[in-house]
Amino acid sequence: MMKQNRTIGAAPADMDDIQFASLPSLPVEFYLNNTVDVARALIGKVITYNAPEGFMAGRIVETEAYLSDDPACHASRGITKRNAAMFGNPGRAYVYLIYGIYYCLNAVTSPPGIGEAVLIRALEPLAGIDMMITNRGENRLTNLCSGPGKLCKAFGLNNSHNGLDLTTSVLRIVDDGYKAGDISAVSRIGISQAVENPWRFYLSNSDFVSKK
DNA sequence: ACATCGATCTACT
DNA sequence: GTAGATCGATGTA
Numbered sequence: 001m002m003k004q005n006r007t008i009g010a011a012p013a014d015m016d017d018i019q020f021a022s023l024p025s026l027p028v029e030f031y032l033n034n035t036v037d038v039a040r041a042l043i044g045k046v047i048t049y050n051a052p053e054g055f056m057a058g059r060i061v062e063t064e065a066y067l068s069d070d071p072a073c074h075a076s077r078g079i080t081k082r083n084a085a086m087f088g089n090p091g092r093a094y095v096y097l098i099y100g101i102y103y104c105l106n107a108v109t110s111p112p113g114i115g116e117a118v119l120i121r122a123l124e125p126l127a128g129i130d131m132m133i134t135n136r137g138e139n140r141l142t143n144l145c146s147g148p149g150k151l152c153k154a155f156g157l158n159n160s161h162n163g164l165d166l167t168t169s170v171l172r173i174v175d176d177g178y179k180a181g182d183i184s185a186v187s188r189i190g191i192s193q194a195v196e197n198p199w200r201f202y203l204s205n206s207d208f209v210s211k212k
Numbered sequence: 213a214c215a216t217c218g219a220t221c222t223a224c225t
Numbered sequence: 226g227t228a229g230a231t232c233g234a235t236g237t238a
């Protein structure tokens with residue numbers, strides 16, 4: 001497949017692209033803190049993706065923490081082919097198929113051997129919005145990336161992105177200096193097992209979350 | 213081998 | 226409000 005060159009014979013890249021693309025990745029150490037703290041700290045950070053079709057970016061407005069001893073965590077019953085990335089290096093992506101149809105993106109936390117991660121549940125679209133609209137078949141901005149399955153479809157993420165290094169690869173999480181306002185901590189969504197904990201975090205005043 | 217359910221979303225009634 | 230899409234993991238036989 002031909003890689004598209006965005007600087008020759010076409011309009012120059014957006015200023016947004018240049019800005020976001022040059023931002024520093026969150027370091028591996030960021031992902032080595034307590035997983036619940038990482039989930040909270042990821043609110044306001046930016047996901048950037050150099051997709052085959054162009055550059056996309058979105059601000060994280062909703063996350064959930066999954067700990068290794070939590071029955072709702074895929075890793076709680078040991079390593080499998082699907083969840084192996086969770087047991088690998090921190091700062092990597094764990095992408096899995098859910099309900100046979102949708103993909104979910106996680107950021108792996110904790111040292112190798114411990115299966116913990118943060119589910120990225122919703123983004124505020126920032127760049128490459130036209131491509132997200134095409135991928136989703138949906139043009140309302142507040143409904144574009146407002147759910148874990150939705151944002152993966154908007155970005156075009158799938159099994160091939162499982163295990164990517166979020167600090168160096170085409171898929172990164174960066175800090176643009178944005179200061180998150182009030183963050184809500186509530187029960188997670190779609191959990192049927194165990195006693196639930198307030199491990200879902202979202203930007204309180206955001207219009208881009210999956211659910212208030 | 214077969215049945216059940218899941219960190220979801222859409223399209224219906 | 227709820228049925229259906231449909232893969233991977235798990236539990237029962």
